Amino acid sequence: MSRISFEEFVKVWETSSTLQEVADTLNMTRSQASVRAGRHRREGIPLRYFRVHTKIDKLAVLADVRGVTRQEVAAEALERQRDKIQESEERVA
Numbered sequence: 147m148s149r150i151s152f153e154e155f156v157k158v159w160e161t162s163s164t165l166q167e168v169a170d171t172l173n174m175t176r177s178q179a180s181v182r183a184g185r186h187r188r189e190g191i192p193l194r195y196f197r198v199h200t201k202i203d204k205l206a207v208l209a210d211v212r213g214v215t216r217q218e219v220a221a222e223a224l225e226r227q228r229d230k231i232q233e234s235e236e237r238v239a
Contacts, residue, residue, distance in 0.1 A: 150174075152186075156193070159183060165196050190238045195227075 150172055159179075162168045168179045183193050205223060209216040 155182060156186075156191070159193055163196075188234065188238075190235075 158171050169176045205219045206216050209219040
């Protein structure tokens with residue numbers, strides 16, 4: 147596998163619809179693409195996040211178990227995700 151430049155990776159990442167599309171386009175595994183994106187984010191590059199379709203189902207299951215609405219669980223998940231991003235940004239600063 148040839149080395150994929152930062153520029154090529156970012157272009158493919160930002161123009162793709164799914165993590166699988168990134169992996170297929172760059173001839174890498176989903177895990178490799180995800181790890182590389184995470185590394186760039188830790189370097190301060192604000193790459194987009196892909197919506198994980200299975201996560202939606204898991205939120206519904208959790209909501210059912212808790213006896214709350216899916217929207218409440220989704221709001222909690224979003225808040226936690228924002229907290230993680232803020233913590234990451236504070237470490238970079």
